Amino acid sequence: MSKIERRNKARQLQQTKNKEVERETRVFRGRDAAPRIVAVVPLCADVSSAVTVKALMKSLEIEGECPETGVFTMW
Numbered sequence: 001m002s003k004i005e006r007r008n009k010a011r012q013l014q015q016t017k018n019k020e021v022e023r024e025t026r027v028f029r030g031r032d033a034a035p036r037i038v039a040v041v042p043l044c045a046d047v048s049s050a051v052t053v054k055a056l057m058k059s060l061e062i063e064g065e066c067p068e069t070g071v072f073t074m075w
Contacts, residue, residue, distance in 0.1 A: 001009075027034045040049040053066045057074075066072050 028036060040052055042049045042052075048068075050066050050068045053072060057064060057066065062074070064074060
């Protein structure tokens with residue numbers, strides 16, 4: 001195989017992989033997208049799930065209030 005053929009084959013494999021990844025994540029995009037649901041469950045008594053959610057929100061630069069107990073929904 002020549003150098004050009006190897007490059008072409010590598011480019012085609014890359015495009016195929018990108019299309020496959022896009023097809024797999026398509027359900028999470030658009031107006032009628034499926035929600036991404038995340039459950040935060042403390043595994044021991046000295047951990048607060050609310051503090052963990054607040055830290056996650058801060059790391060993503062999302063502002064909002066998180067209740068200490070119950071269900072928290074973010075759009």
